[in-house]
Amino acid sequence: MANPELINEVKEHIIDALHLEDITPADIENDAPLFGDGLGLDSIDALELIVMLEKKYGIRIANPADGKDVFKSVTSIAEFVSSHKA
Amino acid sequence: MSQSIVITGSGIVSAIGLDKESVYQSLLSRQSGIALPAILKTNHKDIPVGEVKMSNEEMKSLLNIDDLYVNRTTLLGMMAVDQAIAEARLAGISKKSCRVVLVSGTTVGGMDVTESYFSSMLTSEDHMKCMLTHDCGNSTRLLAERYNFIQDYTTVSTACSSAANAIMLAANLIKSGQADIAIAGGTEALSKFHLNGFNSLMILNKENCRPFDDTRAGLNLGEGAGFVVLESKETAIKRGADIQAYLAGYGNACDAYHQTASSPDGEGAYQAMSQALSMSGLKTGDIDYINAHGTGTPNNDESESAAIFRLFGDDVPAISSTKSFTGHTTSASGGIEAVICLLALQHSFLPANLGWSNQMTNGVTPTLGEENRELNHVMCNSFGFGGNDSSFILSKHETSYIPTTFADGEIKVVSRVEIESVAELSRIKEYLKPMEIRRMGPLMRSTLLSSLEALKQAGIERPDAIVTGTMLGCIDNSEKLLREMVATDEATTSPTLFMQSTHNTIGSAIAIQLGCHGYNTTYTQAEYSLDWCMRDAELLLRSGTAKTVLVGCHDENTEWYGWVQRAIGREVMPNIHSVAMVLTLAADK
Numbered sequence: 001m002a003n004p005e006l007i008n009e010v011k012e013h014i015i016d017a018l019h020l021e022d023i024t025p026a027d028i029e030n031d032a033p034l035f036g037d038g039l040g041l042d043s044i045d046a047l048e049l050i051v052m053l054e055k056k057y058g059i060r061i062a063n064p065a066d067g068k069d070v071f072k073s074v075t076s077i078a079e080f081v082s083s084h085k086a
Numbered sequence: 087m088s089q090s091i092v093i094t095g096s097g098i099v100s101a102i103g104l105d106k107e108s109v110y111q112s113l114l115s116r117q118s119g120i121a122l123p124a125i126l127k128t129n130h131k132d133i134p135v136g137e138v139k140m141s142n143e144e145m146k147s148l149l150n151i152d153d154l155y156v157n158r159t160t161l162l163g164m165m166a167v168d169q170a171i172a173e174a175r176l177a178g179i180s181k182k183s184c185r186v187v188l189v190s191g192t193t194v195g196g197m198d199v200t201e202s203y204f205s206s207m208l209t210s211e212d213h214m215k216c217m218l219t220h221d222c223g224n225s226t227r228l229l230a231e232r233y234n235f236i237q238d239y240t241t242v243s244t245a246c247s248s249a250a251n252a253i254m255l256a257a258n259l260i261k262s263g264q265a266d267i268a269i270a271g272g273t274e275a276l277s278k279f280h281l282n283g284f285n286s287l288m289i290l291n292k293e294n295c296r297p298f299d300d301t302r303a304g305l306n307l308g309e310g311a312g313f314v315v316l317e318s319k320e321t322a323i324k325r326g327a328d329i330q331a332y333l334a335g336y337g338n339a340c341d342a343y344h345q346t347a348s349s350p351d352g353e354g355a356y357q358a359m360s361q362a363l364s365m366s367g368l369k370t371g372d373i374d375y376i377n378a379h380g381t382g383t384p385n386n387d388e389s390e391s392a393a394i395f396r397l398f399g400d401d402v403p404a405i406s407s408t409k410s411f412t413g414h415t416t417s418a419s420g421g422i423e424a425v426i427c428l429l430a431l432q433h434s435f436l437p438a439n440l441g442w443s444n445q446m447t448n449g450v451t452p453t454l455g456e457e458n459r460e461l462n463h464v465m466c467n468s469f470g471f472g473g474n475d476s477s478f479i480l481s482k483h484e485t486s487y488i489p490t491t492f493a494d495g496e497i498k499v500v501s502r503v504e505i506e507s508v509a510e511l512s513r514i515k516e517y518l519k520p521m522e523i524r525r526m527g528p529l530m531r532s533t534l535l536s537s538l539e540a541l542k543q544a545g546i547e548r549p550d551a552i553v554t555g556t557m558l559g560c561i562d563n564s565e566k567l568l569r570e571m572v573a574t575d576e577a578t579t580s581p582t583l584f585m586q587s588t589h590n591t592i593g594s595a596i597a598i599q600l601g602c603h604g605y606n607t608t609y610t611q612a613e614y615s616l617d618w619c620m621r622d623a624e625l626l627l628r629s630g631t632a633k634t635v636l637v638g639c640h641d642e643n644t645e646w647y648g649w650v651q652r653a654i655g656r657e658v659m660p661n662i663h664s665v666a667m668v669l670t671l672a673a674d675k
Contacts, residue, residue, distance in 0.1 A: 018524070
């Protein structure tokens with residue numbers, strides 16, 4: 001499981017990268033879907049999240065389709081980050 | 087006077103040749119021009135591109151140009167326009183007897199030069215003179231001033247459909263009697279700016295592109311220029327010019343779906359092709375060949391296929407994407423592909439679609455090339471970011487086209503909204519949701535706010551057409567992207583910044599917001615941008631293409647660009663300025 005500190009950090013990076021000005025980390029549920037019905041993000045946001053992972057964590061996703069599983073929720077992103085850090 | 091528009095000259099420079107003959111030979115021998123970058127100085131050495139195989143220095147020497155800061159877009163344009171003018175025998179034509187207009191499509195403009203000096207220009211004025219021709223309009227001015235018989239000029243900037251829309255405006259200027267001869271097309275140099283931008287959208291193929299193939303994995307960017315000389319049949323006959331083909335029909339529609347993706351059913355593409363066909367008086371069965379937009383991205387080829395099946399049913403004409411030879415030459419593509427279509431008509435052959443071997447589900451089946459095939463009518467598609475979709479038809483013979491009539495009457499300004507301060511932009515919250523606003527820079531907010539308020543005042547939900555002007559587009563985004571490119575040494579680029587750096591991003595954002603599929607175009611001609619919007623809007627209203635037109639001109643400024651403007655002696659633009667108007671044609675009394 002990803003630690004709460006990393007979860008919070010990921011939320012802050014998401015808010016920053018996607019210009020979610022009116023949203024605070026507390027507004028985003030850890031396991032809620034980020035795309036579609038959840039936060040309502042779109043395909044450009046997915047590309048911005050790929051850039052964010054590379055900038056903040058040095059992790060490169062070469063195929064945008066691979067992002068689908070990673071960007072399911074904040075938890076899945078945090079797990080992906082910790083598995084690549086190890 | 088009839089409105090038969092003919093082509094009497096053409097010129098091309100591209101990755102597969104520096105003139106028509108060499109392009110023709112490459113097409114016949116199936117020789118692609120796509121390779122790893124050799125001229126563009128980028129860190130992305132593993133991304134193949136379609137470069138024109140000639141350095142700036144070589145072109146300058148060939149063209150007799152001695153200007154340190156001349157940009158590659160302009161040089162490529164000069165190479166192609168020189169050829170077109172020679173073929174149409176325009177040299178020596180008298181300004182008094184003939185009004186010659188240049189309409190050029192570009193989005194890159196002088197960005198190739200700007201990006202090479204950008205790092206230095208952040209702290210020093212030493213090279214700021216290069217910014218005199220940074221903007222597309224001034225880049226076109228440089229091109230036009232090379233020829234002493236050109237009376238007027240403008241720049242169309244609808245990203246990848248720019249040249250096609252330039253050809254359309256040119257034809258309308260001739261039909262309405264505002265020009266006798268028009269040189270129209272597009273020119274675009276490769277730049278690090280848009281290579282990194284397209285890369286951030288993850289739609290570049292690291293191998294040669296495979297349009298319409300089931301395994302297609304993106305596009306290759308290319309560069310070049312293609313221009314045609316248009317005039318009425320009467321003018322051509324009067325001056326003894328050779329008629330190469332007829333511009334039988336053309337159409338422009340907006341997909342109004344997404345800034346960088348096409349809709350699943352290809353609505354914009356379908357409408358543009360339908361309009362072109364209807365103007366030409368031809369039936370679907372008359373079209374012998376389609377030069378597809380066919381970029382090789384999963385999204386474009388699927389959407390374009392859907393649109394083509396909708397229009398042509400099971401009887402799809404021979405089709406290919408010659409971007410498999412040239413790369414996607416973005417703003418120049420409509421010009422380059424117009425010249426390729428002319429070659430196909432003239433030499434009776436079907437250009438191949440390279441790289442194709444696997445049939446895609448729900449996709450068209452492209453031709454792998456064929457010689458000795460008589461062609462009478464060919465269709466050429468050009469689709470741009472923001473859903474700016476255009477299509478035109480070239481014919482060997484005159485068709486029973488539908489003539490355009492231009493009505494008299496007064497052009498009426500139904501409503502007019504002006505925004506002059508950043509403080510006003512907070513009102514955008516009355517019209518859009520926070521999730522819609524969050525990515526928008528000041529110019530995007532100002533464009534939408536002024537446009538939506540002008541429509542509201544006019545009591546119109548959706549105009550028939552949207553014509554937008556801008557000198558620099560979202561300079562705030564462009565500058566941020568350039569700064570990011572310098573800071574990360576091309577390692578990362580924000581897709582949002584790139585998506586909102588094309589000039590047409592603001593005009594298409596209005597269309598997307600309103601779900602407006604009507605005619606949509608963008609002019610960028612320095613201080614004359616709004617004038618050209620008004621001229622096009624008037625053509626649309628008088629010809630009955632639109633009953634209501636939303637016209638606007640929008641620009642923003644940044645601290646850095648303000649410094650540049652002072653340094654090069656230009657007037658410093660305000661931080662924000664938008665004008666939006668709804669126009670109609672008052673009925674004749």
